[in-house]
Amino acid sequence: MEENTMAMKLGGKSGRYSIAQNSDINVTPFVDVMLVLLIIFMVSIPAATVSIKLDMPPAEGPTSKRPDPVFISVMGPDDIYIGAQKTSMASLISDVAAALRVSDPNTPLSEQRVLVRGDKDISYADFIAVINQLQQNGYVKIGLINEDIV
Known part of the structure; x- marks a missing residue:
């Protein structure tokens, strides 16, 4: 009887315990790192955007002509x-x-x-x-x- 656990297999034919190699990818650390990076970016991006007041000219239609300076x-x-x-x-x-x-x-x-x-x-x-x-x-x-x- 074979019993599967998280990272190794226990049991075998001879009755002795043998540890077989597990070839499944463990994505839990990858997900943890990605969530930490997501939180860091979400916190730092609003601080990086600073509004600058500009004196922009008003929008004018194509028919209005500005006087020459x-x-x-x-x-x-x-x-x-x-x-x-x-x-x-x-x-x-x-x-x-x-x-x-x-x-x-x-x-x-x-x-x-x-x-x-x-x-x-x-x-x-x-x-x-x-x-x-x-x-x-x-x-x-x-x-x-x-x-x-x-």
Whole structure:
């Protein structure tokens, strides 16, 4: 009479006890490890997802056209252009306001886009002075433009 237990067989023909090899796969440790890994991933994934607040533009239909932004080019300390028109730091805000009124008269000036680009030889302080001047006068939608160097 043969009696099966979990991992070995006891008994045999001669009456002596002999241990036969069991070739069945024991999946219990594998399932235990997989459940532990599942719990670790379930606990760690919500901590890894952090929400970032983005200022996304509103969805617009295909018929609405956004007005062109105003481009400010900073070429030197007192060598500033709005589009193709030369201006200075003293008259920068009034010239930007005039250019924005031409581009989109219905939107408030502080909500319109202003794009600033600087020459590669300009100092950082001169470039930041233009951006600071714009921000101090209520222009908050300022973008920076870079040029491809060939």
